[in-house]
Amino acid sequence: MRLTVPTDLSSLLQKGLARSVASLGIKIATAGLTYLTYVVLSRTQTADEYGHFAFGLALATVLAILAALGQPMAVLRLWAQFRGAGNPQGANDSIRAGSALTIMGGLATTALLCLGAVMALPFLPADQTVNHLFGAAFLILPMALAEYNSSALRAQGSLWTALLPRDIFWRLALPLIALALAGLGVALSGPDALVLSAALLMGMLILQMRVADRHGYVIQPSLAPVPGHRKAWGNLSRWLLIGALIETATLNADVILVGLMLDLESSGLYFNAFRTAGLMTLFTFAIELVIAPMVAEHYHAGQLRLAQAVTALCAWAGFIFSLAIFAGFALFGETVLSLFGPYYAEGWLVLVLLAFGLLFDAATGPSKIVMMMTGHERAYAGLFGSIMLVGFLVQIVVIPVWGVVGAALVNMSARILAQIVIALWCRFRIGLDTSLFGALAIPRSSPA
Numbered sequence: 001m002r003l004t005v006p007t008d009l010s011s012l013l014q015k016g017l018a019r020s021v022a023s024l025g026i027k028i029a030t031a032g033l034t035y036l037t038y039v040v041l042s043r044t045q046t047a048d049e050y051g052h053f054a055f056g057l058a059l060a061t062v063l064a065i066l067a068a069l070g071q072p073m074a075v076l077r078l079w080a081q082f083r084g085a086g087n088p089q090g091a092n093d094s095i096r097a098g099s100a101l102t103i104m105g106g107l108a109t110t111a112l113l114c115l116g117a118v119m120a121l122p123f124l125p126a127d128q129t130v131n132h133l134f135g136a137a138f139l140i141l142p143m144a145l146a147e148y149n150s151s152a153l154r155a156q157g158s159l160w161t162a163l164l165p166r167d168i169f170w171r172l173a174l175p176l177i178a179l180a181l182a183g184l185g186v187a188l189s190g191p192d193a194l195v196l197s198a199a200l201l202m203g204m205l206i207l208q209m210r211v212a213d214r215h216g217y218v219i220q221p222s223l224a225p226v227p228g229h230r231k232a233w234g235n236l237s238r239w240l241l242i243g244a245l246i247e248t249a250t251l252n253a254d255v256i257l258v259g260l261m262l263d264l265e266s267s268g269l270y271f272n273a274f275r276t277a278g279l280m281t282l283f284t285f286a287i288e289l290v291i292a293p294m295v296a297e298h299y300h301a302g303q304l305r306l307a308q309a310v311t312a313l314c315a316w317a318g319f320i321f322s323l324a325i326f327a328g329f330a331l332f333g334e335t336v337l338s339l340f341g342p343y344y345a346e347g348w349l350v351l352v353l354l355a356f357g358l359l360f361d362a363a364t365g366p367s368k369i370v371m372m373m374t375g376h377e378r379a380y381a382g383l384f385g386s387i388m389l390v391g392f393l394v395q396i397v398v399i400p401v402w403g404v405v406g407a408a409l410v411n412m413s414a415r416i417l418a419q420i421v422i423a424l425w426c427r428f429r430i431g432l433d434t435s436l437f438g439a440l441a442i443p444r445s446s447p448a
Contacts, residue, residue, distance in 0.1 A: 150163060273347040367422045
């Protein structure tokens with residue numbers, strides 16, 4: 001039997017799929033280059049130095065989300081809302097204010113981490129250092145601004161300018177320079193690698209903003225609209241920040257916790273296993289980059305049928321891709337992890353457990369994006385955050401006994417439960433089924 005796509009959905013799905021495939025191509029290249037970076041560094045550094053790098057990168061990633069103050073997610077929603085309401089000036093001001101707030105937040109967070117590192121010095125043993133904390137501090141502002149610029153440009157319909165500087169050029173430059181230095185007999189320490197990453201990323205951001213200006217995109221920061229923006233949208237930004245921080249913490253807090261409770265070598269092993277498992281979500285993440293503004297636009301215009309169609313497309317495309325990658329990890333996970341070195345092949349079970357939890361991410365579809373884009377950011381923070389927080393507390397008890405395997409098992413269980421809960425919320429409270437069953441809900445959705 002031939003599947004017939006209704007005419008009111010055909011062009012929408014074709015456009016969304018075409019842009020998603022382009023986004024996927026960039027993300028596959030990104031994943032390959034990121035993986036190359038980790039392999040190069042793990043091969044050219046000692047396990048201890050690589051653990052310092054992994055710990056610092058995970059810490060910088062979490063703090064960069066905190067520094068961005070919820071602006072990357074807010075701009076995706078506000079641009080669509082203002083443009084849909086016929087207020088282009090409001091849309092432009094939201095981007096300029098968000099950029100200024102991100103920069104201020106990045107500078108403040110960097111200063112606080114440096115201060116904390118200095119205050120910790122008197123309490124450390126003589127053989128320990130906080131240089132990796134200073135390296136992480138340098139990386140906070142570039143990472144926060146890179147995430148914001150990507151969101152602001154995607155909201156305006158850009159794909160290549162939004163993604164290429166950070167996702168391709170930066171990730172290509174870092175391993176090439178590390179390899180060149182290794183060829184000269186210079187092995188980067190963990191803090192050195194973090195500082196080099198920060199310098200390269202800042203250079204790419206300057207290039208990105210110049211290209212964006214040339215193409216007529218709004219990207220430059222401005223302090224003038226900040227007071228009005230904070231007054232009107234400060235509450236929204238806070239909840240979007242909490243939601244983004246929770247999601248990022250679930251992907252990085254484990255690495256930090258393992259490093260604090262076990263050792264930095266174990267932190268590096270867990271880091272590599274988690275980053276490898278994350279390859280499963282490439283297509284889901286790539287398509288979410290495309291559909292986030294589409295969901296906001298169609299939902300706030302009352303076009304639930306169109307919003308349901310794009311969420312169903314995201315769920316099925318992401319799940320099929322994730323399932324294939326999961327099968328590969330189950331069969332060849334040790335071989336994949338051994339690319340980092342023989343020591344890291346021991347993380348196969350950790351990889352499979354984390355990957356199974358992420359498989360539920362794909363099966364339940366873009367539930368996070370739907371909640372964020374439809375005004376249910378408080379519910380997302382409360383539901384997803386509370387479940388993952390309980391899981392984090394359980395990890396504190398489990399890690400000393402079961403080590404990295406226990407950390408992975410708890411993460412998997414908490415993620416599965418959290419994803420099911422927020423998918424059910426989307427179905428019964430928002431009216432959009434984000435799971436694989438969402439395709440069956442399209443005929444029941446009301447047209448515009």
